[in-house]
Amino acid sequence: MKASMDDLYLFMLTVRHGGISAAATVHGLQRSKVSRRLQELEKALHCQLLIRTTRHIELTENGRLLYQHISQPLTDVNHAINLLESQQNSLQGTLRLAATASFISSPMFAEVLNTYVSQFPLVRLELVYLQKSVDLERENIDLQLLPNMVEIINHDYVQQTFLTSTNGLFASPAYLQQHSEPKNMAELQQHWLLTSSYNATLLPEGSKIRLVSEDINMIQHMASLGQGIGLLPTILMREFLQQGKLVQVLTDINYSDIMMTLVYPSRRFLPEKTRAMVTLLRQKFAEE
Known part of the structure; x- marks a missing residue:
């Protein structure tokens, strides 16, 4: 037409x-x-x-x-x-993608970016660090990735949930050598905890919270330094578990799941460069 x-x-x-x-x-x-x-x-x-x-x-x-x-x-x-x-209609130009700092810096997201830039070398990627939902059209952002506890400000936008992960408790080997590993929730009450403000609401009343941060990387880093037990998304901790920097404790206890939501303004006017990124994200995290 x-x-x-x-x-x-x-x-x-x-x-x-x-x-x-x-x-x-x-x-x-x-x-x-x-x-x-x-x-x-x-x-x-x-x-x-x-x-x-x-x-x-x-x-x-x-x-x-x-x-x-x-x-x-x-x-x-x-x-x-x-x-x-x-x-x-072409795979070129600029693609602006917004996400939380912790997700942008995760190894699995780096794999998606590597695949995208290898397949579509004419597209320039701009990563925007955002913790909250914004008006994508006014901010000139093509895609946004947000955890499910963040409310999307424009309900007319397309929203797709594509990654679900449990939250787990993680501590460094050095911390567990210095402090006895908790075997139940009662013993966990004796340990310093590191968490986000949302996850803090999931902890039992009276828990000893040393750090509250929306930056998952900071919580992970402090846990690796032995400053307490971090409540973190399990799927983002795989690399640190494999490297021996963290150990999961109380593995039989699962807190509320965390999901990532992919947000973009419209299916109807979705540029091909954006559609390609949506496809890669869904493929990658479907595998996970």
Whole structure:
């Protein structure tokens, strides 16, 4: 489907007048017709151009690119359309991916990145460290990975849960040599614990908490240094267990599972570079 010049003109009017209603009023058009034609334009270009709110509109990155070109002589319009189609359908450009610092630095995520950059060398990866959900369209972020306890601020976004892991208790061999290994929950109460604020709520009342941090790497590091027993996602501790830096204790006790949620704005306008990353993530963690 090719973009209609009439629809491009309505798009330009909407941006110039700061909203769909304003453009419709000034030019004697029905608001519903303008809105419908803008949706057809987005469908034809396979990307979102406008972020619609109750009072006004904002341009997406693609919307700004298109408006910048169609504000020029009409000969640039086809160039703008071809440029958008190329960006959506080709495996090149920039992919911005946001995740927690602990997940970005995990060995399994590094394996995904290695596979991606090897297969798609023309895509530039930008990693953004974020602990909370953000408006992906306004922040110009293609994908976000968040633990399941974080609330997604925009429920219209696509959300896919793709990794589940139990939480376990981990301590360094040196710590266990200096302190007797706990054999039950009552003995665990005598040890210093290292945990996130969410996992702290899972611990029994009266637990001795030495460190609370949202950075899993910091909890793991302090546990490796012998500063206490860390409550951590089991799947992210495999490397440290294999290296002998940590030992899991009270293996028969499982705390609440942790899951990772993959968030992106839309299935309908998903660029191929983004789709490729989604596919790799799901394949990798399905194996895990």
